[in-house]
Amino acid sequence: xxxxxxxxxxxxxxxxxxxxxxxxxxxxxxxxxxxxxxxxxxxxxxxxxxxxxxxxxxxxxxxxxxxxxxxxxxxxxxxxxxxxxxxxxxxxxxxxxxxxxxxxxxxxxxxxxxxxxxxxxxxxxxxxxxxxxxxxxxxxxxxxxxxxxxxxxxxxxxxxxxxxxxxxxxxxxxxxxxxxxxxxxxxxxxxxxxxxxxxxxxxxxxxxxxxxxxxxxxxxxxxxxxxxxxxxxxxxxxxxxxxxxxxxxxxxxxxxxxxxxxxxxxxxxxxxxxxxxxxxxxxxxxxxxxxxxxxxxxxxxxxxxxxxxxxxxxxxxxxxxxxxxxxxxxxxxxxxxxxxxxxxxxxxxxxxxxxxxxxxxxxxxxxxxxxxxxxxxxxxxxxxxxxxxxxxxxxxxxxxxxxxxxxxxxxxxxxxxxxxxxxxxxxxxxxxxxxxxxxxxxxxxxxxx
Numbered sequence: 524x525x526x527x528x529x530x531x532x533x534x535x536x537x538x539x540x541x542x543x544x545x546x547x548x549x550x551x552x553x554x555x556x557x558x559x560x561x562x563x564x565x566x567x568x569x570x571x572x573x574x575x576x577x578x579x580x581x582x583x584x585x586x587x588x589x590x591x592x593x594x595x596x597x598x599x600x601x602x603x604x605x606x607x608x609x610x611x612x613x614x615x616x617x618x619x620x621x622x623x624x625x626x627x628x629x630x631x632x633x634x635x636x637x638x639x640x641x642x643x644x645x646x647x648x649x650x651x652x653x654x655x656x657x658x659x660x661x662x663x664x665x666x667x668x669x670x671x672x673x674x675x676x677x678x679x680x681x682x683x684x685x686x687x688x689x690x691x692x693x694x695x696x697x698x699x700x701x702x703x704x705x706x707x708x709x710x711x712x713x714x715x716x717x718x719x720x721x722x723x724x725x726x727x728x729x730x731x732x733x734x735x736x737x738x739x740x741x742x743x744x745x746x747x748x749x750x751x752x753x754x755x756x757x758x759x760x761x762x763x764x765x766x767x768x769x770x771x772x773x774x775x776x777x778x779x780x781x782x783x784x785x786x787x788x789x790x791x792x793x794x795x796x797x798x799x800x801x802x803x804x805x806x807x808x809x810x811x812x813x814x815x816x817x818x819x820x821x822x823x824x825x826x827x828x829x830x831x832x833x834x835x836x837x838x839x840x841x842x843x844x845x846x847x848x849x850x851x852x853x854x855x856x857x858x859x860x861x862x863x864x865x866x867x868x869x870x871x872x873x874x875x876x877x878x879x880x881x882x883x884x885x886x887x888x889x890x891x892x893x894x895x896x897x898x899x900x901x902x903x904x905x906x907x908x909x910x911x912x913x914x915x916x917x918x919x920x921x922x923x924x925x926x927x928x929x930x931x932x933x934x935x936x937x938x939x940x941x942x943x944x945x946x947x948x949x950x951x952x953x954x955x956x957x958x959x960x961x962x963x964x965x966x967x968x969x970x971x972x
Contacts, residue, residue: 607726890921
C-alpha cells in the first residue's frame with residue numbers, strides 16, 4: 524500500500540513538473556521574442572498592467588485555495604458543497620477586485636493605453652474562478668487532467684503571441700491574449716470536470732460552509748495580499764520613480780528568475796497530501812521529510828542560481844539583445860531570490876498543516892514592509908538595480924529571517940539554516956551512498972577456477 528501511495532504522489536509530481544517545464548519553456552521562448560519586438564518601454568507598459576491587476580488579485584481568490592484542498596481531503600463526500608461554495612465566493616471576490624481596482628485607477632496617473640490594457644487583463648480574471656476544479660484534482664492526486672488543459676492553453680497562447688509578432692500587431696492586441704488565456708483555461712477546466720467527474724449543476728452553495736471557509740482562509744488572504752503587493756510593488760514604484768522603460772528592463776530580468784519558481788511550487792502542491800498523512804501517522808517521519816525537502820530544495824536552487832548570477836550580463840544580452848544590457852546587472856541580484864523561494868514555498872505548506880496561518884501573514888507582511896522601504900531608498904540611489912536588491916532583501920526577510928522572531932516558527936529558521944549551511948552536502952552524500960548500494964557499484968564476484 525505504501526509503495527502504491529508513493530507511486531501516486533510521484534506520478535502526480537511528474538505530471539506537474541513535465542507540464543510546468545513545457546509551459547515555462549514555451550512561455551520563456553515567447554517572452555524573448557516579445558521583449559525584442561516591443562522594446563523596453565512597451566514591454567514595461569504590458570508588465571506594469573499585469574502588476575497593477577496583480578496588486579488586487581488576492582481579492583479574487585480570498586486565500587481559499589489551500590483551505591478548500593484541505594477540506595476536500597478531510598471530507599471528500601462534501602465535494603459538491605465545497606466546490607459550489609468556493610465558486611460563489613470567488614465570483615464575489617472578482618467583483619470586489621474590480622471595484623477596488625477601479626478606485627485605485629482614479630488615484631494613479633496613467634496613459635489611456637495603459638488603462639485600457641489594465642481593464643482588459645482584469646476582465647479575464649472572472650474566468651479564473653473555474654480553477655476550483657483544480658482543487659478537486661489536487662485533493663485526489665489527479666493533476667494530470669488539469670495538466671492537459673494548461674498545456675493546451677499555454678501552447679495556443681504562445682502560438683497567438685508569435686503570430687501577432689509576425690504580423691506586427693499593436694500593443695493592445697497582446698492585452699487581449701491575456702483575456703483569451705483566462706477564457707480558454709476556464710472553459711477547459713469546466714470541460715475536463717464534466718468529462719471525468721460529473722456535472723457542475725450538482726454544486727451548491729451553503730452560507731455556513733462559506734463562513735467556515737472564510738474564517739479559516741482570512742489569514743491566508745491577508746498573507747496573500749502582502750505577497751501580491753510585494754510581488755508587484757517594485758514595478759509600480761519603478762514606473763513612478765524611474766519611468767516605464769525601467770519597468771521593461773526590470774521585467775526582462777525578472778522573467779528569468781520567475782521561470783524557475785514553478786519547481787518548488789509544483790513539488791509543494793503535489794506532496795501536500797503526503798505531508799499531511801505523515802503528520803497523522805509518524806511525527807518523526809514528518810519532520811524528516813520536511814528537512815529532506817529543504818535540503819533538496821537548496822541543492823536545486825544553488826545549481827540554478829550560481830551559474831546565472833555569474834553569467835547574467837552575457838545571458839541577458841544573448842536572449843534579449845544589446846538594448847537590455849542593464850537587465851544583466853538586475854538579474855545578478857534578482858536571481859538570488861530563487862534560493863529563498865525554494866525554501867519559502869514548502870514552508871507555506873508547513874504553516875498550513877500546523878494551523879499557523881497567522882505567522883504566514885506576519886512573514887509576508889514583514890517582507891512587504893522591507894520591500895517598500897528598500898525600494899524607496901534603493902531606487903533613488905541605484906535605479907532599476909536598486910529594485911532588484913530590494914526584492915532580494917524582501918524575499919530573504921519573508922522566507923527566512925522572519926521565522927526567527929516567534930518561538931513557534933523558530934524551528935523553520937533552524938531547518939532552513941541547516942539546509943543553507945549544509946543541506947546540499949547531505950543530499951550529495953545520501954545520493955552517493957544510494958549509488959554505492961546499486962549493482963552498478965557492487966564489486967564483481969570472482970570467478971571460480
